[in-house]
Amino acid sequence: MQALAGVDLDVRQGSFTSLIGPSGCGKSTLLRAVAGLEEPDSGSVAVCGRPPSAAAADKQVGLVPQTPALLPWLTVRANAELPQRVNRRADRRRAADAPGPSDVVGVLQEVGLGAVLDAYPHELSGGMQQRVALARAVAMRPGVLLLDEPFSAVDEITREALRRQLLALWEHVPTTVLFVTHSVREAVLLSDVVVVMAGPPGRVVDVVEVGLPRPRAGEHLDERALHAVEDRLRAELSAAWAATHGGPAGGPGPAAGRERGA
Amino acid sequence: MSTRAWWHPATWLPAVVALALLATAWQLLASSLAARGETYLLPLPADVLTELGGSPGRYLSDAWTTLSTALLGVAVGGALAVALAVVLSEVPLLARAVMPLAVVLNTTPVVALAPALVVAFGFGRTPKVVVTAIVVFFPVLVTVLSGLRAAPPDAFAVLRSLRASRLEVLRRLRLPAALPALFTALRVVLPLSVVGAVVAEFVAAGSSAGLGTLITTSAANYQLAPVYAAIIVLALMGVLLLGAVVAVERRVLARYAPGRR
Numbered sequence: 183m184q185a186l187a188g189v190d191l192d193v194r195q196g197s198f199t200s201l202i203g204p205s206g207c208g209k210s211t212l213l214r215a216v217a218g219l220e221e222p223d224s225g226s227v228a229v230c231g232r233p234p235s236a237a238a239a240d241k242q243v244g245l246v247p248q249t250p251a252l253l254p255w256l257t258v259r260a261n262a263e264l265p266q267r268v269n270r271r272a273d274r275r276r277a278a279d280a281p282g283p284s285d286v287v288g289v290l291q292e293v294g295l296g297a298v299l300d301a302y303p304h305e306l307s308g309g310m311q312q313r314v315a316l317a318r319a320v321a322m323r324p325g326v327l328l329l330d331e332p333f334s335a336v337d338e339i340t341r342e343a344l345r346r347q348l349l350a351l352w353e354h355v356p357t358t359v360l361f362v363t364h365s366v367r368e369a370v371l372l373s374d375v376v377v378v379m380a381g382p383p384g385r386v387v388d389v390v391e392v393g394l395p396r397p398r399a400g401e402h403l404d405e406r407a408l409h410a411v412e413d414r415l416r417a418e419l420s421a422a423w424a425a426t427h428g429g430p431a432g433g434p435g436p437a438a439g440r441e442r443g444a
Numbered sequence: 445m446s447t448r449a450w451w452h453p454a455t456w457l458p459a460v461v462a463l464a465l466l467a468t469a470w471q472l473l474a475s476s477l478a479a480r481g482e483t484y485l486l487p488l489p490a491d492v493l494t495e496l497g498g499s500p501g502r503y504l505s506d507a508w509t510t511l512s513t514a515l516l517g518v519a520v521g522g523a524l525a526v527a528l529a530v531v532l533s534e535v536p537l538l539a540r541a542v543m544p545l546a547v548v549l550n551t552t553p554v555v556a557l558a559p560a561l562v563v564a565f566g567f568g569r570t571p572k573v574v575v576t577a578i579v580v581f582f583p584v585l586v587t588v589l590s591g592l593r594a595a596p597p598d599a600f601a602v603l604r605s606l607r608a609s610r611l612e613v614l615r616r617l618r619l620p621a622a623l624p625a626l627f628t629a630l631r632v633v634l635p636l637s638v639v640g641a642v643v644a645e646f647v648a649a650g651s652s653a654g655l656g657t658l659i660t661t662s663a664a665n666y667q668l669a670p671v672y673a674a675i676i677v678l679a680l681m682g683v684l685l686l687g688a689v690v691a692v693e694r695r696v697l698a699r700y701a702p703g704r705r
Contacts (some may be wrong), residue, residue, distance in 0.1 A: 245605040251598035255700045268608035304702040
């Protein structure tokens with residue numbers, strides 16, 4: 183089955199880009215292609231100007247999957263240090279021209295896990311486990327940080343805290359973020375750019391610049407402007423859904439081309 | 445769910461009562477048979493206990509012979525099976541070629557091979573260890589391979605996104621994730637290995653030690669008390685092996701699969 187067709191996407195270096203779209207529209211497949219976990223049958227993907235496999239070989243790809251994917255037999259600290267313990271050749275190669283991995287313990291402390299460094303994953307809540315996964319990916323200072331609906335399994339309050347921590351980490355460890363989500367509001371709150379996808383097969387129907395000043399919380403948040411972007415995205419999504427599944431609204435046609443990552 | 449401690453009477457009393465009832469039934473049946481002069485059908489429990497108590501050294505020594513054969517078989521067969529499972533988990537094409545055969549052999553009573561293996565490997569301990577190793581091999585292969593394949597896909601994706609080598613993925617993820625499966629296999633094959641060792645002793649001509657040998661030579665001489673005494677020792681051996689593996693499993697899985705306890 184064809185998962186993606188006609189995805190032509192250029193992600194600005196250092197930007198926060200969200201991918202939204204209905205289930206099955208290929209968001210996760212696109213993310214896996216950027217991570218080098220899937221090879222496209224045609225077209226090409228570039229991460230930091232190189233094929234994903236080369237970027238991954240240099241540990242430039244930080245992946246936070248839907249589940250925390252922690253190893254139950256390792257402590258919080260050991261889990262977060264996992265990227266440093268495998269593929270050590272990449273660290274030696276990288277040391278010359280790029281900043282090395284951050285202090286893992288420092289990142290764990292930054293996400294509020296300083297007190298549970300020696301705990302095991304089963305002793306933590308779902309939100310804490312996801313923070314370990316986040317710290318694991320960020321501490322290696324990846325060129326791109328890929329998050330595949332990382333907050334989908336936690337409650338709304340935890341989710342909000344996780345969003346704040348993600349943004350704080352992104353501020354301290356600047357990287358290009360690709361964030362897959364089902365939540366329009368989450369996409370608008372977090373992103374510089376929101377990519378609207380439709381399918382199957384997956385295609386990009388629009389790329390929306392959010393253009394709201396940061397921080398987007400508390401009194402800084404311009405709710406009206408936020409709602410305007412949300413409404414636009416919702417309209418795009420329902421048009422795309424109707425175009426795929428048959429309905430009154432017509433969606434834009436697929437943009438043929440190639441895939442390009444950050 | 446709360447599990448009762450083993451020393452709580454509600455845990456062990458039913459089993460003890462059942463055992464006492466069985467011993468009473470045995471005593472009644474054996475004494476009624478003895479009253480009719482049919483002593484060759486079933487020995488009296490007292491005779492079996494006298495036999496055991498009379499020469500405990502002999503039973504201990506024979507038990508050790510059988511047990512060491514069984515454990516050697518588990519070590520050899522288990523190690524080879526885990527090694528092959530690792531290879532098959534890395535080479536899917538090979539797994540598709542080998543596994544149907546392994547599944548068929550897993551359901552075949554391989555102890556039936558014992559006489560042929562004794563012919564092939566001659567006297568001594570080797571053929572017995574080989575029989576036991578073969579008995580152990582297929583259950584361990586099938587179970588551990590499924591364990592190696594059951595590593596959580598998201599953790600696998602993370603390691604692949606880091607371009608961890610196959611060896612690193614194996615060491616960091618697949619092998620630890622397969623430990624529950626390994627213990628499931630051990631629970632099955634440790635008692636099975638005793639069966640393998642005993643059957644090998646049955647068919648190995650010229651075998652001079654081991655509980656299997658003791659059973660065949662005593663039965664050939666119409667001595668039933670030693671036969672039943674050996675069976676009791678074998679039963680105890682099986683219980684001890686299972687208890688040992690469960691105890692080790694609890695400790696290891698408490699660390700490696702904390703959710704499964």
